Amino acid sequence: MTPPHDRRSFLRATGLAGAGAAVLGLAGVAPASAEDQSADSSGQSWRPDQDNPRFTLAVMPDTQYLFDQDSIHPAPVEASLRYLLDRHRDENIVFLAHLGDLTQNGQAGEFDRIGKAFEILDRRGASYSVLAGNHDISSSTTDQRGDSAYLRTFGPRRFARSRAFGGATPDGYNTWHRFRAGGRDWLLLAMDWRPSPGGIAWARTVLAQHPNTPVILTTHELVYADDGSGQAQLSDFGRTLWDQLINDNDQIFLTLNGHYWPPGRTTLRNKAGHDVHLHITNYQNRFYGGAGMIRLYRFDLARNTIDVETVSPWILGQPAERRSALARQEIELTGPADQFAVPIDFTERFAGFAPVPARPPRPVRDLLVPGTVAYWRFDGGQADGAPFPESGTVADLSGHGNDLAKVGVPGSGPDALSFSRDHHPDQPGHGSLSFAGNQNPLRGAYLRTGAKAPLNAATFRSGYTVEAFFWLPTDWSSDQNAWSALLSRWGMSSEAHKTNGDPQEPVATLSLSGGRELQWAIYPLNLNGSVTNWGHELPLGAWWHVAVVNDGHHTTMYVDGCEVARNPSTESVGISTLGQPWLLGGYEYGGTLNQVFHGRIGDVRIVDRALPVERFMNAR
Known part of the structure; x- marks a missing residue:
C-alpha cells in the first residue's frame, strides 16, 4: 500500500490535490475590505530589540x-x-x-x-x-x-x-x-x-x-x-x-x-x-x-x-x-501540534559549538567597595571535599578582623564542614563551604566571629548591604533543614529588651523557611518588634544569590538581583546587637544552637551602606 504522504506528493505534483478545495473554501467569507487590500502605510521602521532575551x-x-x-x-x-x-x-x-x-x-x-x-x-x-x-x-x-x-x-x-x-x-x-x-x-x-x-x-x-x-x-x-x-x-x-x-x-x-x-x-x-x-x-x-x-x-x-x-x-x-x-x-x-512549548536549555544546547566562557575569579580588591566591613570567601586552594580543620579559620578579607572560626556540634564527623570547588557562576571567589547540617539529631558545624570582632558591635544605623551566595542540595528537607540560617546574630530579642515578638528568636537572621523561602528577620533599633522580608520558594539543586539592602529607613531583599515582592514598608533603622558573635551557617534559638545549615555557602559580604544592584557581587 502506498503511504498516505506519498499519495499527497503525487496529487500535489500533478496539481490535482484540493483543486476544488480552494473554491469551496471561499464560501461564507465576506469580500476583502479596501483596508485588507491596501499596502501597509504605518511607516514604522523595522528595528527589533537585538538584546532582548x-x-x-x-x-x-x-x-x-x-x-x-x-x-x-x-x-x-x-x-x-x-x-x-x-x-x-x-x-x-x-x-x-x-x-x-x-x-x-x-x-x-x-x-x-x-x-x-x-x-x-x-x-x-x-x-x-x-x-x-x-x-x-x-x-x-x-x-x-x-x-x-x-x-x-x-x-x-x-x-x-x-x-x-x-x-x-x-x-x-x-x-x-x-x-x-x-x-x-x-x-x-x-x-x-x-x-x-x-x-x-x-x-x-x-x-x-x-x-x-x-x-x-x-x-x-x-x-x-x-x-x-x-x-x-x-x-x-x-x-x-x-x-x-x-x-x-x-x-x-x-x-x-x-x-x-x-x-x-x-x-x-x-x-x-x-x-x-x-x-x-x-x-x-x-x-x-x-x-x-x-x-x-x-x-x-x-x-x-x-x-x-x-x-x-x-x-x-x-x-x-x-x-x-x-x-x-x-x-x-490550539491543538497540541499548533500551540505548544519547546523547552531548550540554550546555554547547554549550544555549548558544543558556542560555549559560554566561564566567568573568571575576581581579585579581592575589586570586591572591597567603600564601606565593606566584612568579606569572606573560600577559594584558598583546598582540595575539593577536604574537611575544614578543627582549628582552622577564615580570614576577613576586608582587613577589619572579623575572622571566622569553626564550631562543631558534638557527635558530628569531619565531613560536617568541608571545602568545595563548586560555586555560583557569577561568584567572585571560585569555591564554597559544604555544610552538612541536620536537626534531629542536631549535627553539623558552623563558623563564628571571635568575641572581640568589631562586627559584633556594629548597629548599621545608616544602612547596610548583606550578600551571600548559596546552594541548596536536592536532599534538602523541610523536616530536617527548615529555619537553618545562612547568617545570623547571636542573642535573643528579649535580651535586647524587645518585648513585641518572640522573646527567644535571634535579633537578626537570614534564614530559610520550611518552604525554602528566604527570610530576613531582624529587630531594628527604632522598633520594639521585628521586621521581616520574605523571598519565594527556591528550587533545589541550584545556586542563588541573595542581597538584603537597607538605606537607613527601609529594607529590600533581592534574589539573583531581582527585587522580591514581600518587602515591608515599615521604617527599619539599623540592627540591634548584644555584642555577641555572628554565625555563618548556624542558628540560635532560646539561647542555644538550634539548627545548622544544609547546603553550600559561597562568598559573603557585609557593607555598612546601601548598594545599588549594579554593585552587587553577582553584577555583570
Whole structure:
C-alpha cells in the first residue's frame, strides 16, 4: 500500500490535490475590505530589540491555494504581513520564514501577485526568507533547474539590500540569512525543494564559516505526521537531508518545513548527542486555503523555552459580525501540534559549538567597595571535599578582623564542614563551604566571629548591604533543614529588651523557611518588634544569590538581583546587637544552637551602606 504522504506528493505534483478545495473554501467569507487590500502605510521602521532575551520568529507555510491561476486572493497573506509589521516591536519579531509553495502552479502571474504582497515587508526593510516548494518550480528538478518565475521574483536580487541576507548558491535557489536577537547572532538556512549535492556542500560551507552560530534550517519537505498523532517522522528526502547535513552539524537545533499536513513535530538526537527539533506546519487543507496562517515561535532565553502559537491575522482582524461559522474556527489553532512549548536549555544546547566562557575569579580588591566591613570567601586552594580543620579559620578579607572560626556540634564527623570547588557562576571567589547540617539529631558545624570582632558591635544605623551566595542540595528537607540560617546574630530579642515578638528568636537572621523561602528577620533599633522580608520558594539543586539592602529607613531583599515582592514598608533603622558573635551557617534559638545549615555557602559580604544592584557581587 502506498503511504498516505506519498499519495499527497503525487496529487500535489500533478496539481490535482484540493483543486476544488480552494473554491469551496471561499464560501461564507465576506469580500476583502479596501483596508485588507491596501499596502501597509504605518511607516514604522523595522528595528527589533537585538538584546532582548525574548524575541519572535514568524513562520508562514504553504500559501499556494491563495495564488492559483486566476483564483488570486492575497488579502490573507497581506493581513499576516501587516500583522507582523504592526506588532514587531511589541512581540520583538526579528524574522519571517516562508516554507515554500508560495503558489499553486509556479506561473509568472501567480508570482507577480504574491511578489507584490511581500513588498509590504520590503518597504519597511523587514527581514525575511523564502524558498521554493514543489509547486513553485518543476518538482522533478534540483536547484540546477535554471531560470524560473520563482527565481525572477524571489531570487537573490530581491534581498540584495536586506540587512539579514547573507548570500546564496550560484543558482540562487538556496540562501542563508542572519539576524541578531537575545544578544547573539542566529543563522537561518533556506534550502530548495531538492538541493543538489552542490547545494548541500554549499550549506556545509556556510555552517563552517559560522562555527559558533546556532542555525535554524528551513526547507519545504523534511518530516510528515500523517497518522494524526502529531508525531512526525522523516520522509525519504528528509532522511537524506538528515544524513547529509543535519546529523553531523550540531549547530542546527531547529528545522521547519511545510509540504505535508497535518502539522506535527518530533525530536531526534544528532551525532553529537544533542536534540534537534523538527517541526512541520501546513494549513493549506483548512478553510480558505489556510487563511494566511502564521506560526509564531516566541523564544525566551531567560526561561529556556520557545512558546509556539498559530493564528490567522486575517480572520482575527475581521469584525466579529462578519466572521462566518467556518472562519470562527480558524482564528487561532490550539491543538497540541499548533500551540505548544519547546523547552531548550540554550546555554547547554549550544555549548558544543558556542560555549559560554566561564566567568573568571575576581581579585579581592575589586570586591572591597567603600564601606565593606566584612568579606569572606573560600577559594584558598583546598582540595575539593577536604574537611575544614578543627582549628582552622577564615580570614576577613576586608582587613577589619572579623575572622571566622569553626564550631562543631558534638557527635558530628569531619565531613560536617568541608571545602568545595563548586560555586555560583557569577561568584567572585571560585569555591564554597559544604555544610552538612541536620536537626534531629542536631549535627553539623558552623563558623563564628571571635568575641572581640568589631562586627559584633556594629548597629548599621545608616544602612547596610548583606550578600551571600548559596546552594541548596536536592536532599534538602523541610523536616530536617527548615529555619537553618545562612547568617545570623547571636542573642535573643528579649535580651535586647524587645518585648513585641518572640522573646527567644535571634535579633537578626537570614534564614530559610520550611518552604525554602528566604527570610530576613531582624529587630531594628527604632522598633520594639521585628521586621521581616520574605523571598519565594527556591528550587533545589541550584545556586542563588541573595542581597538584603537597607538605606537607613527601609529594607529590600533581592534574589539573583531581582527585587522580591514581600518587602515591608515599615521604617527599619539599623540592627540591634548584644555584642555577641555572628554565625555563618548556624542558628540560635532560646539561647542555644538550634539548627545548622544544609547546603553550600559561597562568598559573603557585609557593607555598612546601601548598594545599588549594579554593585552587587553577582553584577555583570
